[in-house]
Amino acid sequence: MFEYIDTHAHLEMSDFDKDRGELIKKLQKENIGVVVIGVDKKTSLEAIALADKYENLFATIGYHPKDSKEDFEESQFEDLIKHPKVVAVGECGLEFFRLGSDSEKEKEKQINLFKQQIDFAVQYEKPLVVHCREAHHEVLKILEEKKISAGDKLRGVIHFFSGDIDIAKRYLDLGFYFSFGGVITFADDYNEVIKFIPIERIISETDSPFVAPVPHRGQRNNPLFIKEIVKKIAEIKQGEIGNVKKILVRNAINLFSIT
Numbered sequence: 001m002f003e004y005i006d007t008h009a010h011l012e013m014s015d016f017d018k019d020r021g022e023l024i025k026k027l028q029k030e031n032i033g034v035v036v037i038g039v040d041k042k043t044s045l046e047a048i049a050l051a052d053k054y055e056n057l058f059a060t061i062g063y064h065p066k067d068s069k070e071d072f073e074e075s076q077f078e079d080l081i082k083h084p085k086v087v088a089v090g091e092c093g094l095e096f097f098r099l100g101s102d103s104e105k106e107k108e109k110q111i112n113l114f115k116q117q118i119d120f121a122v123q124y125e126k127p128l129v130v131h132c133r134e135a136h137h138e139v140l141k142i143l144e145e146k147k148i149s150a151g152d153k154l155r156g157v158i159h160f161f162s163g164d165i166d167i168a169k170r171y172l173d174l175g176f177y178f179s180f181g182g183v184i185t186f187a188d189d190y191n192e193v194i195k196f197i198p199i200e201r202i203i204s205e206t207d208s209p210f211v212a213p214v215p216h217r218g219q220r221n222n223p224l225f226i227k228e229i230v231k232k233i234a235e236i237k238q239g240e241i242g243n244v245k246k247i248l249v250r251n252a253i254n255l256f257s258i259t
Contacts, residue, residue, distance in 0.1 A: 001250075001253075002031055002032060002033040002056070002249050003030060003032060003245065003249070004030075004031075004032045004204070004226045004227060004245065004248075004249065005032070005033040005034070005035070005204070005226075005248070005249050005252040006032060006033070006034045006204065006205055006206050006208070006223035007035045007157065007179055007203045007204065007205045007252050007255075007256070008035060008037055008159050008160070008179060008181070008205035008206065008207050009034050009035065009036060009037065009222075009223050010036070010037055010039075010043075010208060010209060010210075011023075011024075011034065011036045011047075011050060011057070011208065011223070012036060012038075012047050012050060013209060015209040015220055016209065016222075023222055023223075023224070024050075024056075024057070026224060027223055028055075030224065032056065032223055032224065032226060033056045033057070033249075033252075034056065034057050034058070034223045035058045035060060035087060035088070035252075035256065036051060036057055036058065036060070037060050037090070037091050037129065038059065038060050038061045038090075039062070039063065039064035039091055040064065041063075044059070044060070044061035044062065044077070044080060045080070047060060047061070048061070048083055048085060048086060051083075051085035051086075052085060057085070058085050058087045058256065058258060059083070059086050059087065060087060060090050060091065060129050061080045061081060061086055061089060062077075062090040062091060062092045062117050062129070063092055063113055063117065064093075064095075064131060065092065065093055065094050065095040065114065065131060066095040066110075072113050072116040072117060072120070074116070074120055077120065081120070081124045081126065082124075087257065087258060088126055088127045088128065088129050088156065088256055089117050089120055089121035089124075089126050089127070089128055089129070090117065090128050090129030090131070090156070090159075091129050091130075091131045091159060092113070092114055092117040092118075092128065092129070092130065092131065093114055093130040093131035093132045093135070093139060094107075094110050094111065094114060094131070094132055094133070094135035094139050095110065095131060095132075095133045095134075095135065096110075096133065096134045096135040096138070097133045097134045111142065114139075114142060115142060115146075118142070118143070118146050118150075118154065119146075121154075121156070122150045122154055125153055127155045127156040127157065127255055127256060128154075128156030128157070129156060129157055129159050130156055130157065130158050130159060130176075131159055131160075132158060132159075132162075132163075133162070136163045136167045139158075140167070140171070140174075143171075143174055147174055152175070154174070154175075155175055155176065156176055156177070156255075157176060157177040157178065157179050157203060157255060158171055158176055158178050158179070159179050159205065159207075160179065160180070160207055161178040161179065161180060161190075161193070162190075163193070164193060165192065165193055168196060168197055172197070172198075172201065176201075177201050177202065177251060177255050178197055178201060178202055178203070179202070179203045179204065179205040180194060180202065180204065180229065180233065181204075181206055181207045181211055182206060182207070182211040182212050182213030182214075182216075182221060182225065182228070182229060183211055183213075184213075184229065184232050184233070184236070185213035185214040185228055185229065185232045186213070186214050186217065190236075191236050194233065194236045195236060195237065199237055199244065199247050199248075200247065200251060201251070202233065202248060202251065203251050203252045203255065204226055204229050204230050204233060204248050204252075205226075205229070206222065206223050206225055206229065208220075208222045208223055209221050212225060213225050213228040213232070214228065215228070230244065230245055233248070
């Protein structure tokens with residue numbers, strides 16, 4: 001079993017080009033598993049290539065609501081979803097922060113893209129990695145409608161969760177998990193919702209290379225820093241760090257069917 005699992009990192013990004021191999025060797029030495037996130041077809045392929053090369057890496061495939069300029073074509077992902085190291089569909093969802101001048105058209109495109117990826121994930125019985133920024137009510141409406149027909153096949157994690165307790169309750173009712181990153185180490189805004197959510201429904205992430213935790217603020221974030229995030233979750237939950245570490249790893253293994 002891994003000591004830690006960083007469930008959301010963009011190791012395929014150019015930020016890691018100079019030292020990616022060296023960093024992954026350090027992760028292996030410290031027994032840290034990493035889920036490398038695809039945000040379009042190109043990065044999905046790159047995530048799979050990394051997961052193929054390193055035993056402690058896993059991959060997701062999908063289209064980010066803002067980063068992708070393409071339409072989702074199921075045929076382009078049918079072979080990828082069957083790869084043994086692909087553990088989820090996403091990062092997909094809705095990003096309503098700083099929409100362009102034609103906001104309604106952009107919202108409609110994002111919603112259609114999200115729904116297509118939900119159906120794809122359900123079809124292949126994979127969890128979703130859901131990105132949601134200033135759109136929780138819209139994301140919940142879509143998921144709650146899809147849950148009626150999909151049942152337990154609709155599952156996943158709300159990445160970098162930013163909602164309140166009332167929002168969390170609705171995601172809990174859907175059976176979703178919640179991931180938290182470096183921001184919880186320097187902002188108290190998340191303490192109450194982390195206290196509220198059962199520890200069995202929480203997983204940890206770095207969202208590398210973004211949002212490095214304390215004491216690494218201002219640096220490029222990387223999955224080695226997952227230790228600081230897990231430590232903070234344990235502190236907020238008032239749990240013993242060794243026990244919390246094991247629970248968070250087990251949660252990630254259960255959600256992503258990591259073997």
